[in-house]
Amino acid sequence: MLSGYFTLASRNLLRQRGYALINILGLSIGMACAILIYLYVDFERSWNTFRPNAHRIYRVLREGPASTSLGQMRKPFERLSGAVGPALVGTFPEVEEMSRVRIGARWIRFGEHSRRTDI
Secondary structure, three states, rough: OOOHHHHHHHHHHHHHHHHHHHHHHHHHHHHHHHHHHHHHHHHHHHOOOOOOOOOHOOOOEEEEEEEOEEEEEEEEEEEOOOOOHHHHHHHHOOOOOOOOOOOOOEEEEEOEEEEEEEE
8 A cells, every 4th residue: 555655656746847846845945944943943052051050050141222223222242340240249149159251352372373263
């Protein structure tokens, strides 16, 4: 019975080649997009999951004005004052530790070699 289905499908594919090509291409493009979206979401959700107690790590942002083509909007920014971290640790007993991350261009020097990196 299964071989009958394959025979019928192959006959229809050969009879209507253009329609079959459009359907197969659409299906393959849709599956490729779904796989890429899944991989992107999985990567974004895996941030800091290799650390113990990763569910207890938070990132502090500030909200500020940002000019866009739509006008003035509010946007979260990573840059904070240097006193925010120690103030959070001293004020809230729930905050156990804090760390600063600075992102931007840096010069790295090793011996005679130096290189500019964009982190």
